[in-house]
Amino acid sequence: MRILRYVGKRLIFIVPQLFGIILVSFLLVKMIPGDPAVLMLGPFATEEQLAKLRAEMGIEGTVLDQFWIYLKNLVQGDLGTSWQTTQPVLLDLFQRFPATLELITISLFLALAIGIPLGVAAAYFKRSMVKKFSDYYGLLAGALPDFWLGLVLIFFFYTLLGWAPAPLGRLDIAIIPPTPHTNFLIIDSLIEGNWQALWSALGRLILPVVTLGLINAGPILKMTQSTMERMLESDFIRYADTCGLPRSVVIRRALRNSLPSIVTIVSVLYGFLIGGAVLVEIVFSWGGAGQYAVQGVLNADINPVLGFVLFSAIFSLVIYLIVDLIYFAIDPRIRS
Amino acid sequence: MHPEIAAATRDPAVLSARSDAILAIRGLSVSYPVYGTEAVRAIRELDLSIARGEILGLVGESGSGKTTLARAIMGLLARPGRIDAGSVTFDGRDLRAMPEDALRAIRGKDIAMVIPNPRGELDPLVTVGRQIATVARAHLDIARDKSDELALEMLKAVQIPDPKRRFNAYPHELSGGMAQRVVMAMSLVCSPKFIISDDATSGLDVTVQAQILDLLRNLVRSHQTAMMFITRDIGITAHFCDRVAVIYAGEIVELAPTVRFFENPMHPYSVMLLAAFAHNPRLREKWHKPLASQIRAGTTGCPYAPRCVHVEDQCRGTRPALLELEPGHFVRCLVPVVRPT
Amino acid sequence: MSAVLEVSGLVKHFPIAGQRAVVQAVNGVSFSVARGETVSLVGESGSGKTTVGRCVLGLITPSGGTVHFHGAPIDKRHNIRSKTLRGRLQLVFQEPAESLDPRMRIGHTIAEPLRSLGVSQAERQQRVRETITRVGLRESTLEQYPAELSAGQQQRVGIARAIITEPELIVLDEPTSALDPTARAEIIDLLIRLQQELETAYLFISHDLSTVRYVSHRVAVMYLGMIVELGSAAEIFSHPRHPYSVGLLSSVLLPNPRLKRELTVDLKGEIPSPIDLPKGCFLAGRCPFADERCRAAMPPPDDVGGGHLVHCYHHREALRGREALDYFDQFQSEAEQVLGAGRR
Incomplete structure (x- = not known):
């Protein structure tokens, strides 16, 4: 019951939160110099042509007028059109957001699979090689740029060894893509039983996932290690030792108490990576949401940028809601 | 020298394990190494034995050094503390010679410990009944429902009101006194032979x-459990x-x-x-000398000499031995x- | 003799976030403290004893009742932080280590209250030197940092900081609870000596009864935000009348195995929650004397003479059957016998 009330409250607040985010990002985007009408029609367009186009695009009048127009369209599910792709932004985002989500979700699972065990081991065995290794690992993961690591991986595994597929998008062009139900390639090809597409998609995922996974395991490792260290020093873990509980029980208890911090860092990384993976997306020609937004910014294509911000905001709010629910499940002190 | 001291003999009850001793500590020295300087000695050549049921x-x-002593007995010295010398014999077995896993099997089963700040000692994410049951299951080789039953029985034994409901309570839902009872239930669930209470109340x-205290005494007496009750x-x-030992600068005085x-x-x-407890300034003036700096264990001579109103020249040079000045009374x-x- | 501090009908309820219920921390407390007097x-x-202390200093605003300092009310505008009363009221904390700024030299810490009063640099230095010796520390301590001092010395610094403005009232919130017995005894002696020299009024908040017995002139026994019994220290300790006072006093274990506590009043069970207080006497659920009358309404105060007030219908029964014996007094005299006789 409590939890339902809590979720209800959170959902009510989502609307004003989104409004605030849209308002702020709208104003910020409007500050980017450049007139899309000029960019679209070229240097030889007449004033009349320009004015007509601006009216069509809803970019005439004051900024607030424009915001009002944007909001009205938004309520009807119209995020405007991108003049670069000449498609509705909503459609573009439905294609590109899943591409990014697929990539970063799998990457985060890899990062968790590396970070948590290493962090736990480094915290428990204080004077071991594992601890030294994880210290260096954390340092390196923090210092290396992800796109650089991606390029190195491409050089070794594609250029030199030829083990990995070409870094040219999510699917081999020679393969017929599955019908886009969800636009998550893995899910779509599973739905259709298109094993060829599935195989190709998975193959193409390997290098970018490894890139992002290795880099993002760093913060997860560090957070796990430091929280675990604190937990292992805590009174109740010391008391569990005093009671002679087996090592496995002691570690499990410490890890469970560390979970809230780990969940928090993962949620932060998740939200960040939607846009933060953009360099890796570019390196692998991924065609993801971040790439789409950056193109928009560079070409004064406002609607994709706003659409991207809106999508990311909704995604982040959903993630934070899920995080809160996880806290709820883990910690009885929050429940009561 | 006093005639009493001349007549006194070193009592074997202190120096070696008595036949009825559940725990015998001999010549135990513990120190905490300090980087770049001499190690801090926390316990110095300490002898102590505790009889069954005492x-x-x-x-x-x-x-x-009282908490250090407790942790040294349990083999759980806080880093970077280390035992330099001496032995800890429990129920005829040398605890220091045991590997970590064997010690884990003894902790919580044969030797239990009760600590202060009970709410901090309990895992905040696990119900108290489950925590008691986990200790039972770790040591007693029993099935889950049996261990739950045992945990519930323990909650009754420590007189927690409404034990069935409390079984599923989380630590933050308990008052300090109630949490202390839960910690007692945890330490008693395996019917240990020896309990260390470190400032538990x-x-x-x-x-x-x-x-x-009433409850603890009744439970300890009815199980013939021995206990070391550490307190300020x-x-x-x-x-x-039954007996009182005073520890000062890592030595039983x-x-x-x-x-x-x-x-x-x-x-x-x-x-x-x-x-100091009598709040009598006249008495305190008679027995107390204000002290400028902290005394470290392991000085030559009597560690109490700088604070002692009785101090003589010999005290600064000679470390006194623990002598039996009247039957069972060691100074x-x-x-x-x-x-x- | 006019009172330095006059508290009457003090009530403090704390709201709980997101709920209509409140924590009823203080429920109608009245007492006064005279010049040079210690009330515990x-x-x-x-x-609710700490909450009372904070209301007295004006650190929190009471929900009801009044606090007067020398006849003038203490409220939002006139409190320990306001210009009018700054320096005349002081506070000593429980944890000396936490109440001192670890990065500030002791001399600086002690001088701080004077700085806010606008005392000149020269006079500040003079007063700081006087005060540090007054609390039994060396002048060289002024150059040290809190971490270099023992807990007892740190508490002396806390006291020095409080007395440097020569306040008329000091609220001492568990000033000895974090200390070892010997340090505790020294601090208590110091507080008593300072009171004799400066005629300061003390409001001494403590759960340590053997200390309270020794420092106080008058004692107020509190239970769930009520003063259930108020009287002179000698009276309360030799003839406790409220069943809670009796139970509390008999729970104290004095370091003398022959002074066994007798359980005339066995307080069973747990303290009720201050969010959901019972209708009648708050102790009724734990008290062996409780009857219908107790459960119906809170008993009014009964003056048993000499300003000794008891909130209990059954205080005569609680008193009966017990010889009037102050265990603390007897402990003192026996301690005197044993410890006074020893020699080398």
């Missing part, structure tokens, strides 16, 4: 403390313990049967402690306090 |  009160101020209100509050030892200790305290430090002092009989 | 508030956790 409650021994160990009184000391903060920094006296210090955070509690007096009326709750009185209830907890010498008042508790007067009513709760006085050890006596309770009644005898309070009738005839012989170490100047014991007397000073008692005077580590070259010039002990004497009273007209 | 004793009670267990949840008794």
Whole structure:
């Protein structure tokens, strides 16, 4: 019951939160110099042509007028059109957001699979090689740029060894893509039983996932290690030792108490990576949401940028809601 | 030298394990290495034995080494502490020679420990009943439903009201006194032969403390459990313990049967402690010398010498031995306090 | 003799976030403290004694009732932080280490209250030197940092900081609870000596009854935000009348195995929650004397003479059957016998 009330409250607040985010990002985007009408029609367009186009695009009048127009369209599910792709932004985002989500979700699972065990081991065995290794690992993961690591991986595994597929998008062009139900390639090809597409998609995922996974395991490792260290020093873990509980029980208890911090860092990384993976997306020609937004910014294509911000905001709010629910499940002190 | 001391003999009960001793500590020294300088000695050549079913009160101020002693017995010294010498024999077995896994099997089963700040000692994410049951299952080789049953029984034994409901309560839902009872239930669930209580009642209100002490004594007596009751509050030892040991700078300075200790305290430090509790400035002035700096264990001579009102030249050069000055009454002092009989 | 501090009908309820219920921390407390007098508030956790102390200093605003300092009210505008009363009221904390700024030299810490009063640099230095010796520390201590001092010395610094403005009232919130017995005894002696020299009024908040017995002129026993019994220290300790006072006092274990506590009043069970207080006497659920009358309404105060007030219908029964014996007094005299006789 409590939890339902809590979720209800959170959902009510989502609307004003989104409004605030849209308002702020709208104003910020409007500050980017450049007139899309000029960019679209070229240097030889007449004033009349320009004015007509601006009216069509809803970019005439004051900024607030424009915001009002944007909001009205938004309520009807119209995020405007991108003049670069000449498609509705909503459609573009439905294609590109899943591409990014697929990539970063799998990457985060890899990062968790590396970070948590290493962090736990480094915290428990204080004077071991594992601890030294994880210290260096954390340092390196923090210092290396992800796109650089991606390029190195491409050089070794594609250029030199030829083990990995070409870094040219999510699917081999020679393969017929599955019908886009969800636009998550893995899910779509599973739905259709298109094993060829599935195989190709998975193959193409390997290098970018490894890139992002290795880099993002760093913060997860560090957070796990430091929280675990604190937990292992805590009174109740010391008391569990005093009671002679087996090592496995002691570690499990410490890890469970560390979970809230780990969940928090993962949620932060998740939200960040939607846009933060953009360099890796570019390196692998991924065609993801971040790439789409950056193109928009560079070409004064406002609607994709706003659409991207809106999508990311909704995604982040959903993630934070899920995080809160996880806290709820883990910690009885929050429940009561 | 005093005639009493000349006549005194070193008692084998202290120096070696008595036949009925559940725990015998011999020549135990513990130190904490400090980077770049000499190690801090926390316990110095300490001898102590506790008989089966006996409650021994160990009184000391903060920094006296009483918690270090407890943790050394359990083999759980905080980093970077280490045992330099000595032996800890429990029920005829040398604990120091045991591998970690064997010690884990003993901790919580044969030797249990009760600690203060009970709410901090419990895992906040696990129900208290489950925590008690986990200890039982770790040591007793019983099925889950049996261990739950046992945990519920323990909650009843420590007189927690409405034990069935409390079984599923989380630590934050309990009051301090209730949480202390849960910790007691955890430490008693395997019917240990020996319990160390480290200042376990210090955070509690007096009326709750009185209830907890009554309960603890009844449970300990009915199970013939031996106990080392560590405390700063010498008042508790007067009513709760069979023998009282006073620890100062990592050494036992006085050890006596309770009644005898309070009738005839012989170490100047014991007397000073008692005077502090009496809130009698005249007595304190007589026994107390304000101290400028902290004393470290392991100085040559008597560690209490800088604070002692009785100090003589010999005290600074010679480390006194723990001698039996009357039956069962041991004092580590070259010039002990004497009273007209 | 006019009172330095006059508290009457003090009530403090704390709201709970997101709920209509409140924590009823203080429920109608009245007492006064005269010049040079020590009044102790004793009670267990949840008794509201610390909340009373904070209301007295104006650190929190009461929900009802008044606090007067020399006849003038203490409220939002006139409190320990306001210009009018700054320096005349002081506070000493429980944890000396936490109440001192670890990065500030002792001399600086002690001088701080004077700085806010606008005392000149020269006079500040003079007063700081006087005060540090007054609390029994060396002048060289002024150059040290808190971490270099023992807990007892740190508390002396806390006291020095409080007395440097020569306040008329000091609220001492568990000033000795974090200390070892010997340090505790020294601090208590110091507080008594300072009071004799400066005629300061003390409001001494503590759960440590043997200390309270020794420092106080008058004692107020608190239970769940009420003063259940108020009287002179000698009276309360030799003839406690409220069943809670009796139970509380008999729970104290004095360091003398022959002074066994007698359980005339066995307080069973747990303290009720201050969010959901019973209708009648708050102790009724734990008290062996409780009857219908107790459960119906809170008993009014009964003056048993000499300003000794008891909130109980059954205080005569609680008193009966017990010889009038102050265990603390007897302990003192026996301690005197044993410890006074010893020699080398």
